[in-house]
Amino acid sequence: MATTTFPRLSSLLFVLLGIFQLVTPSVLEARVGGPRRNTDTVTNGGFYWYEEIDAGSARTIQDATLKGDCRKDYETMLVVARADGVVAPSVFAELFVAGRGIIGASSIKGRQAQAPQTCNILPAGGTTHRFYGNCAEMNALAIAVNLGWATFSNNRLVLPAGSAITAYGVRNAQTGAVGVLRPCDATPEFQGCSTLLPTAANLKIVTRDGDLEIEGLRAVEFKA
DSSP states (O other): OOEEEEEETTEEEEEEOSOGGGSOHHHHHTTTTSEEEEEEEETTEEEEEEEEEEEOOOSOOOHHHHHHHHHHHHHHHHHHHHHHTSOOOSEEEEEEETTTEEEEEEOOEESSSOOGGGTTTSOTTOTTBTTTTOSHHHHHHHHHHHHTSSEEETTEEEEEEEEEEEEEEEEETTTTEEEEOOOOOOOSSSBOHHHHGGGSEEEEEEETTEEEOOOSOOSOOSOO
């Protein structure tokens, strides 16, 4: 794996080449606190996403603060993508992990296939998710697992009590309207973030319509 750094104000951007899931949690934790641009290149194509990780000890966060931070990070992602000459991902998720910090992650752009990034939380191939697990929310949760900020118990993703997630991005592809989003819906054939996220323990889902806190829903599991 080769790492290239790019200066941007007082922060560093990192391009991670190779299969991102092979990066150990200790390496990731050493980079906490600065924006990173990650490109996951595979044999028949590539994947692009943007993430920011900030460690912290806060145990609670206001919904308005989480949504506001998500909007700001989405706008930062657009600036970075423009500077890189790439098409920016359309959605950005902000995951507050109580007592650990905040993970911001975009949706994963690339081929119509599952990125290696989310193989740690979804079955290989992404066949349980309508977008192959490449949504911003799935990316953020995968990063949380990579960092050791989230764990599994009986195939259920478990976060510290008080954790929350929201997403911001393009609401209407025709008009370009943006705003706080709801998790993607399931289809008759596939699950969506709207059915996967509620199965995670201790995770509040903050949407434009308010909070969705659904405890005990076990319709699907993250790992087969």
